[in-house]
Amino acid sequence: MKGSNFFNRVYEIVSQIPEGKVATYGQIAAMLGSPRAARIVGEAMRRTPEYLDIPCHRVISKDGTMAPGYAFGGEGKQREMLEKEGVIFKENGCVDMQRCLWRKPIMERDE
DNA sequence: GCGTTGACCTCCA
DNA sequence: CTGGAGGCCAACG
Numbered sequence: 001m002k003g004s005n006f007f008n009r010v011y012e013i014v015s016q017i018p019e020g021k022v023a024t025y026g027q028i029a030a031m032l033g034s035p036r037a038a039r040i041v042g043e044a045m046r047r048t049p050e051y052l053d054i055p056c057h058r059v060i061s062k063d064g065t066m067a068p069g070y071a072f073g074g075e076g077k078q079r080e081m082l083e084k085e086g087v088i089f090k091e092n093g094c095v096d097m098q099r100c101l102w103r104k105p106i107m108e109r110d111e
Numbered sequence: 112g113c114g115t116t117g118a119c120c121t122c123c124a
Numbered sequence: 125c126t127g128g129a130g131g132c133c134a135a136c137g
Contacts (some may be wrong), residue, residue: 006133006134007134007135011122024119025118025120026119026120029119029120029132029133031118034132034133035120035132036120036131036132036133037119037132037133037134038119038120038132038133039116039117039118039119039120039131039132039133039134040117040119040132040133040134040135041118041119042117042118042119043116043117043118043119043133043134043135044118044134045118046117046118048134056118060119060120061116061119061120062119062120066118067118068118113137114136114137115131115135115136115137116134116135116136116137117133117134118133119131119132120130120131120132121129121130122129122130123127123128123129123132124126124127124128
């Protein structure tokens, strides 16, 4: 396993995101050791293999916003499922990161 | 191996 | 809010 490090890593981390929590591209990229590779994380999400069952909807940008809409079928759609999972949304339409920003459990490399 | 593109991030106007 | 510019890394043609 561990074919392509980067993508595989992203998938691993994202799949570890619990319900009611969200992670940012930059955050995940930082976990991989490349805080500047947020774009790759985004591509990883875009190319998310279905068989991996990755909750890409829990991955958003740092501002608490998400992709324009070419993703899961619409931003509002994502907003609904995230809210359903327990994620809090602010009036401005962004996710309440302070409450729902997920942090990787301590015991796997530092950060 | 190069050039372009991309679900990003940050700064500045 | 919108716009441009720079930077990062990987996939695609």
